Structures are given as structure tokens and as C-alpha cells.
Amino acid sequence: MTKEMRKCIITTKSQTLAKKAERALLKVGIGARVTSVDPSLTERGCGWGVELPCADVTPAEEALRRDRIYFGVTLGGGI
Amino acid sequence: MIYLDNAATSFPKPREVIKATAAAMRDMCGNPGRGSHRAAAAAAERVYRCREAAGRFFHAQPENVVLTCNATAALNVAVKGYVRESDRILISDIEHNSVLRPASRAAKERGSELLIYQTYPGDDERTVDGIKRLMIPGSTVVVANHMSNICGRVLPIAEIGELCRERECAFIVDGSQSAGRLGIDVSGMKIDALCVPGHKGLYGPQGTGLLVFGDGIHGLPETLTEGGSGMNSIDITMPNDPPERYEAGTLNSPGAAGLCAGIEWVEKTGIDRISERECELCRQFCMNVAKAPGVTVYSGLDGGHVALFGISGKSPAGVGALLDERGICVRAGLHCSPLAHKTVGTYPGGAVRASFGYFNTPSEAHKAADAVCEIAGL
Numbered sequence: 001m002t003k004e005m006r007k008c009i010i011t012t013k014s015q016t017l018a019k020k021a022e023r024a025l026l027k028v029g030i031g032a033r034v035t036s037v038d039p040s041l042t043e044r045g046c047g048w049g050v051e052l053p054c055a056d057v058t059p060a061e062e063a064l065r066r067d068r069i070y071f072g073v074t075l076g077g078g079i
Numbered sequence: 080m081i082y083l084d085n086a087a088t089s090f091p092k093p094r095e096v097i098k099a100t101a102a103a104m105r106d107m108c109g110n111p112g113r114g115s116h117r118a119a120a121a122a123a124e125r126v127y128r129c130r131e132a133a134g135r136f137f138h139a140q141p142e143n144v145v146l147t148c149n150a151t152a153a154l155n156v157a158v159k160g161y162v163r164e165s166d167r168i169l170i171s172d173i174e175h176n177s178v179l180r181p182a183s184r185a186a187k188e189r190g191s192e193l194l195i196y197q198t199y200p201g202d203d204e205r206t207v208d209g210i211k212r213l214m215i216p217g218s219t220v221v222v223a224n225h226m227s228n229i230c231g232r233v234l235p236i237a238e239i240g241e242l243c244r245e246r247e248c249a250f251i252v253d254g255s256q257s258a259g260r261l262g263i264d265v266s267g268m269k270i271d272a273l274c275v276p277g278h279k280g281l282y283g284p285q286g287t288g289l290l291v292f293g294d295g296i297h298g299l300p301e302t303l304t305e306g307g308s309g310m311n312s313i314d315i316t317m318p319n320d321p322p323e324r325y326e327a328g329t330l331n332s333p334g335a336a337g338l339c340a341g342i343e344w345v346e347k348t349g350i351d352r353i354s355e356r357e358c359e360l361c362r363q364f365c366m367n368v369a370k371a372p373g374v375t376v377y378s379g380l381d382g383g384h385v386a387l388f389g390i391s392g393k394s395p396a397g398v399g400a401l402l403d404e405r406g407i408c409v410r411a412g413l414h415c416s417p418l419a420h421k422t423v424g425t426y427p428g429g430a431v432r433a434s435f436g437y438f439n440t441p442s443e444a445h446k447a448a449d450a451v452c453e454i455a456g457l
Binding site (some may be wrong): 013014015016017019020034035036039042043045046047048 | 112114120123124127130141142185310311312313314316318319320322323346
């Protein structure tokens with residue numbers, strides 16, 4: 001599987017912020033989708049984030065910073 | 080039936096609202112925020128759209144829009160959550176019980192002082208000055224009823240917000256009657272917490288309300304309810320941030336869909352247009368009933384969608400019943416606002432309230448006025 005095909009998840013504080021992130025990323029042409037994050041991957045139980053192609057992570061994080069949408073760690077490559 | 084109780088809940092609802100609510104019940108079967116399968120995702124999308132619509136409407140970020148079951152629930156969170164030990168609580172002399180009761184309880188439990196500030200119609204400066212004199216900078220919570228449910232009196236919330244921000248005091252606004260009728264800018268008016276019902280001026284379904292946080296300096300109020308939040312499940316406390324912090328349990332997602340449609344309908348129709356129409360109907364009604372001997376009009380002639388009146392020799396409940404027999408729905412009594420009735424001078428007996436909505440017609444206002452005049456003559 002190429003990097004382009006692999007999926008990553010940019011985690012957010014909440015599902016609401018994940019939705020906000022999804023909207024912001026779609027606006028800049030990045031195909032992101034809200035997803036839940038397994039409790040085994042977080043420190044606090046069930047989490048949320050946006051799933052997107054790993055190749056888009058860097059521009060996505062830039063876009064979220066520009067829009068002041070707080071995000072957490074990015075998971076993936078193997079997801 | 081002529082429905083003149085829009086201050087209690089608006090009726091009828093726009094077609095779009097009924098359609099959106101019904102469609103949500105039919106098609107949107109998942110629990111938003113609980114799982115990411117397609118059914119839950121569809122419900123979550125609807126809920127987020129409601130937050131976006133409310134955020135746009137009240138000039139707030141969508142993540143600062145908390146869905147509640149009504150304005151009272153929102154006010155309980157805000158009032159009880161912001162008041163700290165030994166704070167002073169200031170409420171206006173036109174507050175509804177949805178403010179007076181939680182404020183009284185918070186004062187009792189936290190050893191806080193509850194004071195009522197006087198409002199002066201037509202003299203906003205005097206009203207604001209009165210608040211200023213009662214404030215303790217840094218430890219006062221100020222609550223203002225933007226628009227009274229019995230007399231249509233409007234408080235200068237932008238000026239009060241400015242004062243509260245200057246003095247580092249939390250500012251809570253009850254927008255129950257003003258949302259959808261007057262412009263409210265949570266950010267520009269420096270409101271810390273705006274509490275509104277979904278089912279009155281926003282024309283959404285009953286069982287909906289909003290608590291909208293501004294970008295204030297007071298941090299967030301404590302939670303009133305704890306439970307499942309769909310995230311951070313290992314934590315024993317609720318999440319740190321809105322909206323999930325204040326949304327324990329399953330949301331009313333069909334209600335949110337309907338409320339979203341209501342807000343969009345109000346935006347499309349225009350609050351000025353809605354307000355002008357309601358005020359004109361109210362004024363026409365008041366002008367006509369005022370002509371009948373024995374009828375006293377306490378408010379409604381000079382603005383607002385609420386007409387408050389009484390007929391000498393007849394109890395408000397009696398008048399309400401006689402109007403109901405004639406197919407006219409009004410509300411009689413103290414309207415859960417004894418404080419406001421004391422201020423207006425209709426306490427303890429109360430009065431009859433006819434409150435107009437966008438869908439009332441001039442013909443209805445006329446027929447209702449005729450009925451009041453006829454009853455006055457009995």
C-alpha cells in the first residue's frame with residue numbers, strides 16, 4: 001500500500017471539533033471524514049478525529065492551524 | 080382557533096421545521112456522538128448543522144453552542160454554574176422564574192447575595208447605572224432578561240455586557256422572548272452565556288433550547304449533569320470543553336434538525352420583518368381593546384409582541400376561559416413572572432396576555448379584540 005493510499009487520523013478533542021475540522025478540510029479540497037478513535041489508541045477512552053489520506057496530513061494540519069481548530073496527535077500509517 | 084400564546088410557544092411552525100423534524104425521526108435513526116457508523120454519522124451531521132446555524136445566528140463558534148431541552152435548562156446551567164461562593168448575583172426586576180428560582184437556590188447554597196436591580200423603560204443609562212452601583216468588580220454575576228414575557232420591555236444588553244466586561248463580571252442573558260425578534264451578537268455584546276428556547280421565536284420544536292457561550296474571560300461554568308458523553312470515557316468527570324461538557328446523555332437530534340430548520344427560516348424571513356409584523360398586530364389589538372370600557376391595557380401599545388390587559392370586575396382566568404370558549408388561546412395569570420408583574424403593577428392578581436407570532440393575521444387580531452370587547456360588556 002502506498003503512502004497515498006494509507007489512512008491517518010488527526011485526533012481532536014471532541015466529535016464536534018472533528019466535524020468542524022472535517023468541514024474546514026473539505027473546503028480546502030482535502031477529503032476527510034469524522035471517525036471515532038479506538039480507546040486503545042488514546043489515554044482517556046473513546047476519542048474522535050478525522051480520517052484522511054496520510055499524504056494529506058501536513059497540508060491538513062496547516063489548514064487546521066490557520067482556522068484555529070485545535071487538534072491533537074496524528075495517528076496512522078498502519079490504520 | 081386563534082392562537083395568541085406565542086410567548087409560551089410559537090404556533091404554527093413553518094412547514095420546513097415540521098418536515099425536517101419528521102424526516103429526522105424517519106431517516107436519522109442513530110445516536111449522534113455514539114459510534115461512527117452511518118446511522119450515527121447522519122444524526123451527528125444534523126446536530127452539527129444546528130450548531131453551525133445557531134453559531135452563525137448568534138455570532139458564536141459552533142463548538143460553543145450547547146443543545147439543551149429548553150431555555151430554563153440552559154439558565155440553570157449558566158446561573159448555578161457561574162455563581163461561586165460569596166459572589167453577588169444581580170437580576171433584573173423583570174426576570175422570569177427560570178432565572179429567579181435557580182438564582183435564589185444558588186444564593187442560598189453558596190452564601191451569595193441576591194439583589195434585584197431596577198429597570199427604567201426609555202432610560203437605559205439609568206438602568207445600567209443602577210447595575211454599576213450594585214456590582215462588586217470581579218465577583219458579581221449579572222443576569223438580564225433581554226425582553227420581558229409580559230410587557231415586552233427590552234433591556235440594553237450591549238451596554239450591560241460592556242459594563243460587565245469592564246468590571247470582570249459574568250454576564251448571562253435570557254433571550255427567551257428576544258431570540259428571533261431582536262439581533263443578539265454574543266461576541267459583540269460581550270455575553271458570557273446566552274440562554275434561549277428553540278420553540279418560541281426560533282420556531283423550532285418544543286424540547287429544544289440553546290446555551291451559547293461567548294468568548295468571555297470567566298472560564299466555563301460547572302456542570303449540572305454528568306453522564307455519558309461519547310468521548311473520554313475513562314475520565315470520571317465530564318469533558319473539559321463545550322458542547323459535550325454540558326450534553327450528558329442522548330441529544331434530541333430530531334429536535335435539533337427542526338431547530339436548525341427554524342433558525343434558517345427566521346434568517347430567510349428576516350428578524351426585522353418578523354418583529355415589525357408581530358408588533359403591528361399587537362398594537363392594533365391593543366388599540367381596539369383599549370376602547371372598551373373596563374379594559375386596561377398594561378403593555379403592547381408601544382412596541383413588542385405581547386399585549387397585557389385586564390378587564391375590571393373579571394378575573395384574568397375567567398377572561399381567559401371566556402376567550403377559550405370563543406376559540407381564542409391566551410394565557411392568564413402571573414406567566415411564571417411574579418417579579419415582572421410586581422414591576423408592572425399587576426401583582427398579585429396577574430393579567431391576561433395575548434402574544435402574537437408571525438403567522439397571526441390582522442383579521443385574527445381584530446376578531447380577538449372584538450371578543451375581548453364583547454366579554455368586557457358582559
